[in-house]
Each structure stands twice: as C-alpha cells, then as structure tokens.
Amino acid sequence: MTNHVLLNNIEHKDLKINLERSAQMGDNVWYTQTFPMEFRSAQAHYPILFQKDNGTGQITPVTLFGFENDNNLFLKNGKWDAAYIPLAVQRMPFYIGFQESTVDGVTEKNRVLTLDVESPKVNKTHGADLFLEYGGNSDYLEHIANVLEALHHGLQENSAFIEALTNCELLEAVTLDIELNDGSKNQLMGFYTINEDNLNSLSQYKLAKLHSQGYLQAIYMVIASQVHINDLVARKNTQIAL
C-alpha cells in the first residue's frame, strides 16, 4: 500500500526517515531505473542494462542489484553494501508530484515533493529528521530535494537517449546465463544491452553525432559496467553458501 501526500512542515514536523537499508524497509528491489548522467557513478558498482516498462513498453536503462524479484544482493546487515546508491533508491520514500496552480489566470503545473506516508521508513523515533525545530528544511530533506530534482531531469533525458540508440540499432535483447556454484543454471530474460558489432560498424557521421550528444561516453560506460554481472554472481554464490 502506498499513500502519497504533499509534504508540509506542520503535519509532518515530527516525522523521521529510517535510514536503514533492508528488506523490512522496502529496499529489496532487484533493479532500478537510471539515466545517462548517473552512469559514471553507477557503472563503478552495478551492471547497467535496459528493460521495457511493463505499462508502456518504453525502454529505460536500469541498474541491476540481483537476479530475481525480492532479492537485492547489496542489502547487508541493515546497510547498502556499495559506496554509491542509485538516486532512484536514495530518494525513497519521496516522490515528485504535480500540482496545478493558477496565477493571474495562467494555469501552471508545478513540481512538488510528496511523501509515501505508508512506507515502513516513515516513523517518529528513528532516523533523519525532515524539518528543523522551527520548521526549516533539514539537511537531509534538502539533499532529498536535490536527488529528486536530478532524478527528474535525468529520467527526462532517457527518451532521447533511447531514441538515439534505437535509431542506430544499438540495442539488442540479451539472455544472461547464470551458473552458480551449486550447479544451478538460470536464465535471465527480458533485458537488452548494447550491440557491440553494430556499434563497431557505425559510420563516422553517426559516431560523431552520438559523441556530440554525449551519448557515446554513456554507451561505453554501459559496456564497461557489464563486468559487474560477475560481481553479482559472486554475491549470489556467497548468499547461497550461507
């Protein structure tokens, strides 16, 4: 259950956000959305792949944390076992909502910060304060506001990025064959990755265009990030050995 409400410093002045990272806190996700501006930080820790959104069929880049639903291999003793946590996870349980306001007869859509008050992270005793004593935003809340802002702009860029990739036929479906130490063989389907053959045979013109858009670097970071699939396998092996 979720219940998104507009955040305000009166109703929500006593609320805290539990910063523990665990299944109980709702962090047991196996992938999350990302975007080109985040690739540099993400590729240091996670494989970056592409996936279709079930509701729209739109392709988005995702960072992978595990191989199946409800199995995030980075959750360890209440912490996230990596130096960088993707923004789409960091921002939980906050979201961007839209509110219409009419000023001088002109209706505008404004972005507003909303909170899922049903999230297990929300409580009154543990974790980071949202507001200062006299109603000002806490540093934590400022940070969250920045995260959401970066996420909003970053995700907006995805459709142009994906379009550039599909126009150059750079995406292809991939099936990951995962073999674990216990001998089990698993296939991970429904993901897409960069088609390196097509990338290598792109015309100078198309390469230059991707480069000028800043996408060429993003593409190479996606390719480089694939080594982390092995890290995930190692984490999985550790998990099943326990």
Add this chain to the structure above:
Amino acid sequence: MVHMQSEIKKIIIVGGGSAGWLTAGLIAAKHIKNSAANTLTNSVSITVIESPNIPTIGVGEGTWPSMRETLKTIGINEADLFTQCDASFKQASKFVHWENAPGTCDINHSAASAYFHPFSLPSGTTKLDLASYIGEQYSNSSQAQTFAQHVCFQSVLCEQNLAPKQITHKAYDYVANYGYHLNATKFAQLLKDHCLNKLGVEYLSSHITQINNDVEGDIASVTTDSVGIVAGDLFIDCSGAQSLLLAKHYQIPFCSKKSVLFNDSALAVQIPYDDDDAVIASSTVSTAQTAGWIWDIGLQSRRGVGHVYSSQHITDEKAEEELIEYIKSSTSAKQRQSLSIRKLSFEPGYYEKFWHRNCVAVGMSAGFIEPLEASALAMIEQAAKMISEQLPANKQTMKITAKRFNEKFSQHWQQIIEFLKLHYVLSKREDSSYWLANKESSSIPQSLHEMLELWQFQTPSSYDITQSTPLFPAASYQYVLYGMNFKTQPIRTANRDTKAIQRLLLDVQNKRQHLAKAMGSNRELINKIKQFGLSQI
C-alpha cells in the same frame, strides 16, 4: 543471346487500391535500392497510375496474419496502422447461427450457436492430432466446450475481446497470432505515402483511356487523358472489378462460380461507436441470415457492418431489412440516425488465367469471391510476393513464370471456393431455399464431396491439401468441421498416445486461464500503442 530490349525494367501498376499499393510496396522493397527512383543502380522502376475519377472499392477491412509479414517486408512501422488507419487486432472469424437458425438450436447438443476459427493452430498440431481424439469424445457425449475451446488457447482471447500481445512486445511480435481490422481507404493512403516517400515508387494521377499493343501482342504502353502515353515492360493490372487490362483488353474468359457460391451482392454500412471506450471485438463476426450472412468488423472509432447475399434468393429490400434488424440489436437509436448504406454487386468467380503475356492481374481484377474468411487481401499478398520474388529478367523467361503463376493461383481459387462452400454444406439450416440449395449435391465441387466422405472416418490432414503453400491449412478445415459439430468416427486409434494428448489438452485449459488474467483489452493496448508506439527490438 538475350536481347536488351526484352529486359524487364519498367513496371507499370494500373490502379491505386489496396492491390496496387501492396504490389508496388512488395516489389519496391525488394528491387529498388537506396529508396531513390531512377538511380542507375536500380534494375527496375515502378510507376503506379491511378484514375482520379474512379474511387477505390473502399471495403476489405479484414486481413490475415500474413499481412504482418507483408507490412514488415514493405517496411511499414506497425504503430502507424493504429495511429493512421483506425486499425485493431483480428484473431479469428466467429460464425454465428451457421449451424442452426436462431431459435432452432437443439438443446441437447453442445449448445453453442457460435464457433471460432482462430488464427492460431490447435496445440501440438505438428506432433499430435487433437482433432481425432476430440472427435471421438464428441461422438460419445455432449460437450460443454466447442472444438476451438478444447484445442486452442487463443479462443479465450476471442471470447473476452482481449489483445493478442502486450505493450512490451516488439512490433509484429505476439502471444497469439493476429491480423488486422482496418479502414481500407486509410490503409491504401498509408501504403501510398510509404511507397512514394520511402520506397522510390513513382506516381501518376491520370485516367487510362487506351491500351496499346506492340507488334507481338504484348502491351507496349497505356494512353492516359492527362499525362500522355506511358510505356512499360510489365503491366500489373490492379484496376479493380473492371479488370481493365486482363479482361477488357485481352478478353481473358471469366469462370463464374455462382453455381457453387451464390452470393453476388453486398450492402455495406459504417456505424460509429457511441462512446470512446466501446469494446473492440477480437474477431470478425459473421452471422448467418436467410440468404447470406452479415459481417461485423470492429475498428477503433466505428464498426464496419455489411450483408452479403444472393440476389437470386432475396430482394435488395429484404436484405436491407435483415441488415437493419441486425444493427438494431446492437445500437442506440442515435447511432442509427444517419446510416448510409452502400450497395455493391459482384460476379463470383475468377479469370481463366491471371498472367497473360506481359500483363498480370492482382486483386479484384483477377477475380472475386464473397468475403467469407476474408481471403482477398491474402491472395493479393501472395500474388504480389510471387511477382516480386520471381520477377522475370526478360520476356523470354516471363512465359515460364506466367505459367507457374497461373497454375498456382488457379489452385488457390479452387481451394478458397471449396473451403468457403464447406461452411454452407455443413449447415443444418433448412429455413430458406438458399440453405437448401447450398446443400444440393450438384452445387458441391467433386473434390469437396470426396473430402467430406473421407472426413467421416479421418480428420482433415495435410494429405487433403494439394498445394505446397496453401491458403488454408488442414487446421482451418478442422476448426470449421468440428465448430459445426461434424462427426468424425476414427476406427483405427489403437496406438494413440492418450496421455500426451490429455496433457496437451490440459495445457490449453491452463493457458486459457492464465491469458484471461494476463492480457489487457484490445482498446487498452491500442491506446497505449497510440501513446507510446511499438518498439523495434
């Protein structure tokens, strides 16, 4: 030595209906490079000539799954069909009241007044013949489910008007095999734009007034009323029912099939939905009448409905009454206010040959049989595909290709005619002279007689079909036969793998249950496609 003059370089297509543009698209996609007309690298040029005075027929709104492959080959973006042609998904034909007239349905017997002929084959078709097993069960007891429900998971999508794919499927991919329902006029326009803008096809809007032969008797050119004389090497007649080149110019004799399939008239009407969220049906519904049947095709914004009938058996007035009666049961008075009914007449049959000298007819110009099972566009696709893939290098080899083409398409016509006739022969209706006459032995082709005799003891199989690439596979015959509760009593069943068959049947039921939950409605998916498009990967 082959003379340069006899090379086939300039292709003239006469007519800009569905036939003309599908043919132009399929040939251009294969033979014109770099999407640029008239470049030296191209071995052929294609020009479509269309009369501004003669409109296209404007009906023909149900396609087969083969259309997916055709459009993919031509390079059409599938999402464009939904944004530009009012298209929806077609997964089956549904036949209502074909077995028994309304009200006369025997209550002891499997009860259904309707059955489906879905586009997916029965499960396990290549390995096991479910039909023979089911057939045996059928003869032992009355069945709660129809044949298609037993053997084909797609039946559930048809019953509940669910989509054949999800938004995450790439363009032209699916869970269940499908074709389209679409607006014929908008479809021709989409094909035309694509042919002209992307494939380098040339276009002349002008009325052809005369056909000119060379000394040998081949067509050398056509004279038009506004752009002079247009010469060519191969002339493709897509001029519609008047068959300008094949029939009018070359006088190729017509084989009438009216004595087998009586229908020769149609009344067509378009009915807008009264709300934007109206359910879009997954099948073409064909409801039998006293002297014909009514088609009902659901697009996004409207239904296309029409009565196909035999003018020998019913007057136009009575046919219109039946059509109005049908429409009444599914519309509000408001929807019926401004209906404009269009009358079409046709002579059922086809020409003795389709390819004569350097002229080949595709579409209505080659022949037409009533639209039951909607095979006309599929025939156009097959014809255009063969012309494109077997495009003769020169006039010498054209003779051979022409002969093969004629043999192949004569067989196709014969199969279509027999298969359509089967729908009538199996009917138990006796409520009019039309249904009785349809079962008269003299109206039934000999080979259909023979098959019906065989099918009393064995199920339809690929042995019944002579062509290598038939329009209707054995499965189609099974769907119709057992949909109409025909009894096959196999006598040799000793070594049958009953366990495997039962597993397969159970699997169909499981899939039906799963898909009923997993798939969204046609309307939902179409709205998503219009918003997000369909991905190419």
